[in-house]
Amino acid sequence: MPEQQRRRRRIVAATASVIAVCAGLAWLGWVWWSPAGHRRHVVAVSSTEPAVAPWVDRPASLPAPPPSPPPPSAAYPACRADQIKVRAGSAGAATGHIANTLLLINFGDRPCTLAGYPTSVTGVRADGAQVSLHAGHGTFFDGAGYWPANLQPGDHGELVVATADVCAALNQPTPQPDPYASVLVGLPGGGDVRAAVGFDAACGVDVSELGVRASPPPDPDAYPGLTATMHAPSTVPAGTLMHFTVTLTNGGNAVVALDPCPVYAESIYSDGPHEHVYELNCDTVHSIGPGESVTYAMQIPVPSTRGLAKFGWRLPAGAVFAGDVLTIT
Numbered sequence: 001m002p003e004q005q006r007r008r009r010r011i012v013a014a015t016a017s018v019i020a021v022c023a024g025l026a027w028l029g030w031v032w033w034s035p036a037g038h039r040r041h042v043v044a045v046s047s048t049e050p051a052v053a054p055w056v057d058r059p060a061s062l063p064a065p066p067p068s069p070p071p072p073s074a075a076y077p078a079c080r081a082d083q084i085k086v087r088a089g090s091a092g093a094a095t096g097h098i099a100n101t102l103l104l105i106n107f108g109d110r111p112c113t114l115a116g117y118p119t120s121v122t123g124v125r126a127d128g129a130q131v132s133l134h135a136g137h138g139t140f141f142d143g144a145g146y147w148p149a150n151l152q153p154g155d156h157g158e159l160v161v162a163t164a165d166v167c168a169a170l171n172q173p174t175p176q177p178d179p180y181a182s183v184l185v186g187l188p189g190g191g192d193v194r195a196a197v198g199f200d201a202a203c204g205v206d207v208s209e210l211g212v213r214a215s216p217p218p219d220p221d222a223y224p225g226l227t228a229t230m231h232a233p234s235t236v237p238a239g240t241l242m243h244f245t246v247t248l249t250n251g252g253n254a255v256v257a258l259d260p261c262p263v264y265a266e267s268i269y270s271d272g273p274h275e276h277v278y279e280l281n282c283d284t285v286h287s288i289g290p291g292e293s294v295t296y297a298m299q300i301p302v303p304s305t306r307g308l309a310k311f312g313w314r315l316p317a318g319a320v321f322a323g324d325v326l327t328i329t
Contacts, residue, residue, distance in 0.1 A: 052296070053281045054297050059276075060263040065217060068216075069214075072147055075113060075148075088195060098162065101159070102197065106154065114210045115211050121161070121183065122183065126181040130184070133201055135161075136204065141160055142160070142208050144217060146213060148211050161207055162208075182196045183199070225256060226256050226315075228313060230244060230324060233326075234327060235326070238302055242302050244298050246322060248296070249293040251290075252290060256287060259286055261279050262280045263277060266298065270307065306328050308327055
């Protein structure tokens with residue numbers, strides 16, 4: 001092959017290599033630098049990562065509760081202390097609230113009715129000292145409330161004595177507990193009954209009515225099978241806006257329709273309740289199928305009071321609830 005032809009082929013090959021390198025550099029420059037000169041990071045996003053529905057600023061009002069069934073009337077004279085024996089029932093706790101349920105049993109030979117709030121609540125120390133307690137009426141655990149209990153001999157009603165473990169008295173470098181070994185409860189029919197139930201009254205004491213739990217009202221807007229899981233920071237600065245998420249999961253066998261769009265309430269309890277009510281973001285998700293989950297971005301203003309606080313999120317029209325405890329700094 002003539003030397004001139006070989007030289008021409010070497011020039012063509014070199015030119016092609018330069019063009020390829022320049023094209024590669026041009027592509028890299030497009031990936032890492034935008035036309036405006038800003039660097040762009042190329043990040044791979046998994047197609048299986050669940051999307052988060054953004055928060056929407058749509059204040060709402062709590063739905064009016066449906067009418068409750070009418071309670072039964074008191075059929076017998078009020079139960080007296082000499083007709084009633086007390087034993088401890090179940091205990092429970094939720095978002096800083098503590099419940100002790102007392103079972104009040106008619107051990108007499110004639111019926112009586114247990115109804116109304118206790119006439120007095122007295123704490124008894126381990127050494128026998130008695131302290132009159134100013135108990136509030138109504139507890140976190142009352143649900144639909146209480147009806148009069150018309151007790152035949154051997155039947156029982158109940159009373160909830162509720163306390164808490166989140167308050168200023170216990171949220172100090174040196175907590176100030178107020179413990180009791182038992183409680184004396186005054187009955188509207190006369191006399192006191194005693195229950196050997198230990199409790200701490202440092203955060204106050206509340207009592208339910210005496211009687212039986214009321215039948216819950218019908219709930220046409222309940223969401224059967226739906227549960228809520230909340231992911232929120234455990235510590236937040238006072239006076240800021242806290243961001244968190246709530247995931248709604250359908251563990252049932254039927255589709256849960258979000259039409260009409262649900263209203264939710266979010267609350268922080270520190271120096272008192274701070275509740276906000278909004279409409280859920282139903283712009284793109286209109287139902288949740290069996291086994292499906294949807295995650296929603298949420299936000300709530302944090303009160304200025306520092307210390308431990310209770311935090312909750314709920315759909316008021318159903319039994320969907322999530323709660324936790326926050327430390328406000």
